Amino acid sequence: MIPFKSRDKSKKRAAILNGAIDVFINMGYELASMDKIAETAGVSKRTVYNHFGSKENLFQAIVNDFLAQRQSLKTITYDPEKSLEEQLIAFANAEIFLIDSPRRVQISKFLTMVFLKDTAYAKATVAKYPPVYDMLLAWLKEAEKDGKIITDNLLLTARVFYALVEGAITYPALFSGGINKSAVEPMLEEIIATFVAKYGNDKNTVEI
Amino acid sequence: MIPFKSRDKSKKRAAILNGAIDVFINMGYELASMDKIAETAGVSKRTVYNHFGSKENLFQAIVNDFLAQRQSLKTITYDPEKSLEEQLIAFANAEIFLIDSPRRVQISKFLTMVFLKDTAYAKATVAKYPPVYDMLLAWLKEAEKDGKIITDNLLLTARVFYALVEGAITYPALFSGGINKSAVEPMLEEIIATFVAKYGNDKNTVEI
């Protein structure tokens, strides 16, 4: 039977997703019971199943919603008029966005746990979204052509950049439960300066 | 009743720990059943309980055994005769040790998951062991005094170093399930070079 006319279910759907995120975060996937999720969402258990069918599906919906956000971040293209630092900070901020609100850092933490538990699933899931490295690689290529970046291995260089951002900011935020701007900003400057010290074409010094 | 004489239980204990690690790694803490652990260890379930009392205790024993290994790594002191690179690689290798065998990378991965799930527990547990940063901080202080390192913030500098090592090597190893020397070595050189480019006192260049 095709419903005569379907009504707006988005409110309940959002409430369920929100409650589920809370419970997943606080209990972990295994210990998050569908009863608890329904209660937290202020919804009957049957409604949860009507919307998502299974715990697994509910989880997938959360993951997809979250990763879709990342996808929608605007692209960054090389601009010879702007300083390297300014442009690199834009790349870093695209990562920092993922841990930039209490909610997002919770979800990132949960996702990291799940991805660590099943790295094959992690790989398959992340593969559905545009690779983060590619945008930086394209940027680096342009910057190198413009003589502002010096490297003999673009991929290694990109990996060093993300190592700095993730190692200094993202992962610490997951463990500390969040970031505070006043602590992140000096660190962000420091890692950008570190990157530029290695790969920037500093025309103001010369070998003696 | 005090036992007349206790016998050597270390063999069974080791078998249980080993089996438990296998099961924890493959199923995660929650889904690792004590029946499965006993079976994997080749031991009766009652013996598991005789040795460890509870699943929680068994888990704690694994964590403590693993972290105790790290503690036993030898200290690294500043040596003015050696190059910065050579000495920094020793620091990096102390980290790489933790992901340097298939077994250790599995345990590190599992521990990272558990620590992410309960960061308060993580903090308390890690606090029981010597802080990793302290040794590098002492080294940096000496290197700075010796004029080989230039920085106005030792702590930030240490954090950049570990960000590079963890972001470029440790975390990627957790997700990829291990490291292969031929891929790690170029990356290790690259991050050491990056660190030195920023903080090394390069007397061979001068501002013009």
Added chain:
DNA sequence: AGTTATTTATACTATACAGTATAAATAATA
């Protein structure tokens, strides 16, 4: 060989949870 610490096999208890069933209640639309 005899003592006894340790281990084993089997069965059991109590609890929790994913998912289903059913019938009644609610609320949006016509």
Added chain:
DNA sequence: TATTATTTATACTGTATAGTATAAATAACT
């Protein structure tokens, strides 16, 4: 107001698992 898509409350099924009980078996030490 009548229709019906959606939601709710309650109870249920089947399965899984942490931990315990008990008595028999094993093996290290004297």
